[in-house]
Amino acid sequence: MKEHIARIAAPDGVMETFVTRPEDGGPHPVVLFYMDAIGVREELKDMARRIGTAGYCVLLPNLFYRMAGIDEVLLDAQQIEVKGSDERKRFWGLVRSVNNDRVAADTRPLLDYARSLDGAAPGPAGCVGYCLSGQFVYTVAARYPDEIAAAASYYGAGIVTDQPDSPHLRTDDIRAELYLAFAEDDIWVPDSTVDALARCLEGSSVRHRIERYAGAHHGFAFPDRHCYDKAAAERHWERMLALFRRNLG
Template sequence: MIERDVLVGTKHGQMHAFAVCPDGGGPYPPVIFYMDAPGYREELKNMARRIARAGYYCLLPDLYYRLGTVRFDLHRRDESLSSVIRAARNTLTNAMIAEDTAGMLAFLDAQEEVKPGPVGCVGHCMSGRFIVTVAARFPERIAAAAAFYGVQIVTDQPDSPHLIADRIKGEVYLSFAEVDELVPANVVPDITAIFDKAGVRHDVEVVPGTHHGYCFAERAAYHAAASEAAWGKLFAMWKRRLK
């Protein structure tokens, strides 16, 4: 495996990111892994390594770069730390992430290990809204987008991702937990109806017996069987659309 800490140029400055791909045999299809609210950390880097082992060039950006170097110790998480995480999360907008994604695509296009053409992306929780946004904002590049227990995909705000979801040309996989207080009941039927009407190829599911965060092995909500099934669907979609 080849692992690098890299800097991605954006209109707002230099964004730190982790890049990983197999050693030799490339170039590899690119995947952007958008972090969740607790931010850039080793847990996500391990997930990026798993993506790379499956034959992809994975880029994990630190979306909080505008704030400097922000790292949270989740093993010491209490309400005070949670409030700081929420504050950091609330500094980001869908427009910011779309601008950052333009920089990430330019970065990927410049890497010799990266296969030219379609790009995949994946995110959890906070990044659900970012996944739908970038798939719609970059329909010619994002060919396979996935989000797990994504939040704020359907809102009453003018930048709500569902308002532009009909622009998506790639395939979308949205997996929601059965128990998730962060996802209102209308989200799944609303986004499904939009995809159906627009003819977007999609898999929108609610996974029985799961709670928010079910893919994270370091959390109490981890559901091993559901997580492995999700990884399987994710890799199958990327194989269809990227390889």
């Protein structure tokens, strides 16, 4: 695999982005990998590599670039759970630095950079997001309908809200095929939210599939987290890569 950290000029500064792609063959379709709320780390880089080995050029941007560099985030997942801790305060500060509009704007230079990469295919791209970034992949699919052909979200939060910028309100703008998976046990994404999203998509022409993973918890796909569920994680890989094969090649 070829790997490097790209320094991409974004709307509010330099957005460092981990890039991984196969050494041989090509051209390889582009996949944008939007991080969860813990930020870019080796765990996510390994997941990006797995996508890359399937024949894709993967970009994993540091969406917190407005607040910290890619190697400066390094959040402690356990300390984040401690109420009143400095790490928890820092975590929420970073999370508040991103929103749907900002990530949609950041995606333009990501797509442009991807097109300049040696070995990257010029056709439509795919995207995948987890937790915090579930709302971002949904938003990006709606904002870039001619450039995003497949979007996968896992235990994605914030896709359906009561706010005027709720991603689900732009469902009819989406042309990509969507795959959305949720955990059976998830305090961040209750069943009522999943049900509302299902109703929204069923009333649209968007190609989609929603699944709830029985017995799984929020974060089930992350191999270094206490909530990791190997069976659910492997299912998530199967579904994601099949989605990309159908729509990206």
